[in-house]
Amino acid sequence: MIPKERVLIINALILTMNSRKEIIPGGSILIEGGVIKRIQKGTPVLDFRVQKTLDARGGIVMPGMINTHTHLGMSFFRSLGDDLKDRLRKILFPLEKSLVTEDLVYWATLHSLTEMIQGGVTTLFDMYFFEDAAARAASKAGVRSILGETVLNFPSPDSSAAYGGIGYAREFIQEWKNDGLITPAIAPHAPYTVDREHMKMCHDLACKEEVPLTLHLNEMTFEMEQFQKEFGKSPLSCLDKWGCLDSRVVAAHCLFTDQNDREILLNRGTGVAHNMVANIKSGKGVASIPEMIEMGIPVGLGSDGPMSGNTLDIISQMGYVSKVHKLIRRDPQIMSPSLVVELATIGGARALHIDKITGSLEPEKMADIVIMNHASPSLFPVYDPYSALVYGASPRDVDTVLVKGRILMENRRINHLDIPEIRARGQEYFEKVCSHPALKELNLKVNASAPSP
Numbered sequence: 379m380i381p382k383e384r385v386l387i388i389n390a391l392i393l394t395m396n397s398r399k400e401i402i403p404g405g406s407i408l409i410e411g412g413v414i415k416r417i418q419k420g421t422p423v424l425d426f427r428v429q430k431t432l433d434a435r436g437g438i439v440m441p442g443m444i445n446t447h448t449h450l451g452m453s454f455f456r457s458l459g460d461d462l463k464d465r466l467r468k469i470l471f472p473l474e475k476s477l478v479t480e481d482l483v484y485w486a487t488l489h490s491l492t493e494m495i496q497g498g499v500t501t502l503f504d505m506y507f508f509e510d511a512a513a514r515a516a517s518k519a520g521v522r523s524i525l526g527e528t529v530l531n532f533p534s535p536d537s538s539a540a541y542g543g544i545g546y547a548r549e550f551i552q553e554w555k556n557d558g559l560i561t562p563a564i565a566p567h568a569p570y571t572v573d574r575e576h577m578k579m580c581h582d583l584a585c586k587e588e589v590p591l592t593l594h595l596n597e598m599t600f601e602m603e604q605f606q607k608e609f610g611k612s613p614l615s616c617l618d619k620w621g622c623l624d625s626r627v628v629a630a631h632c633l634f635t636d637q638n639d640r641e642i643l644l645n646r647g648t649g650v651a652h653n654m655v656a657n658i659k660s661g662k663g664v665a666s667i668p669e670m671i672e673m674g675i676p677v678g679l680g681s682d683g684p685m686s687g688n689t690l691d692i693i694s695q696m697g698y699v700s701k702v703h704k705l706i707r708r709d710p711q712i713m714s715p716s717l718v719v720e721l722a723t724i725g726g727a728r729a730l731h732i733d734k735i736t737g738s739l740e741p742e743k744m745a746d747i748v749i750m751n752h753a754s755p756s757l758f759p760v761y762d763p764y765s766a767l768v769y770g771a772s773p774r775d776v777d778t779v780l781v782k783g784r785i786l787m788e789n790r791r792i793n794h795l796d797i798p799e800i801r802a803r804g805q806e807y808f809e810k811v812c813s814h815p816a817l818k819e820l821n822l823k824v825n826a827s828a829p830s831p
């Protein structure tokens with residue numbers, strides 16, 4: 379993109395998601411050098427040339443959606459052994475040990491990013507291995523990405539020793555910390571896989587380098603029981619006592635929290651990634667999100683990895699987030715569509731502590747924008763754009779996507795990625811997975827005869 383390139387979006391039903399939640403019908407957005415310069419009703423009369431005009435034709439134009447928790451590099455394992463008990467240890471760990479390489483992470487991440495662009499995700503927080511390869515993929519795809527290198531108490535695909543992720547992260551952070559689109563981060567996997575000493579080391583590194591930290595927290599029943607037995611308190615409360623919770627932390631799941639836990643989250647300014655679909659698919663539970671929102675804890679939506687939640691877009695989350703919380707509370711008034719769209723956009727940005735640069739459509743913010751398809755049958759008529767999005771939209775209704783003013787997809791065409799090649803690489807890995815001994819041992823039936831695209 380040339381530095382001062384101008385893009386103009388016209389005929390837009392703009393959901394600004396600013397603090398007043400202004401909606402502008404028949405509006406336009408002027409972008410210059412990747413930044414939103416002007417938002418107004420009608421089409422502006424300009425005394426300069428714009429390089430590109432995008433006609434939304436009355437369709438909904440909204441901030442790009444934010445996926446606050448995912449594992450991009452796992453997409454080639456999707457749908458494998460879904461619902462099998464102890465799948466992590468029986469399938470995933472053996473597969474990761476023998477198959478996860480820099481090459482797999484690069485191609486699987488590109489595959490995931492293709493799906494995300496097609497679903498309107500413009501910002502994400504990832505946690506996986508070989509995050510340097512993920513960074514190269516995200517940079518190529520042009521999606522704003524915070525990438526957390528995973529730290530575990532056992533050898534992992536990218537380190538031969540326990541806790542090797544810390545050393546990897548140290549180098550990874552140096553390499554990417556000044557990138558305009560990629561933010562390197564560290565991701566101690568969970569309190570039950572990273573001990574106190576190493577959790578502290580991860581947090582110290584994040585503070586020293588001023589990078590984000592993410593982890594799975596208060597997610598498992600065994601995790602809650604183990605900490606209660608060992609420390610007499612929740613993992614979240616322990617982490618706080620160890621000095622590891624603050625506003626650079628994004629805690630994924632937080633399924634089991636009491637009032638004390640929630641007060642800690644609020645006081646520390648820690649963001650929460652709410653992964654509704656993954657959590658209900660595994661039957662684990664549902665986080666107390668309405669309570670957190672009422673208190674003012676920053677909450678965003680996440681898909682979790684493609685083995686857990688199976689889809690990586692955020693539109694697929696929104697309907698469940700609204701409806702499941704209503705069901706639990708037996709209250710149709712909570713989790714309104716406007717609140718859910720907020721969680722998907724500016725709320726996610728707050729949870730990731732980047733709301734100054736993205737998450738809403740306002741002058742001087744980055745032009746991370748989604749144009750929905752005006753002709754989609756399920757998006758007509760639009761009496762209430764929030765309702766239309768949360769209750770009726772699908773990720774296939776996303777038409778055009780911009781990140782930092784760069785058009786990543788236009789009329790559902792992505793021109794800067796070689797999608798057939800990404801798919802062909804995926805096919806090679808699919809065949810390797812099908813013939814893996816871990817599957818044979820479990821006598822797991824897979825569709826090994828799936829044809830090449």
Ligand SMILES: [Zn+2]
Nearest residue numbers: 594630682683
């Ligand atoms: Zn996760």
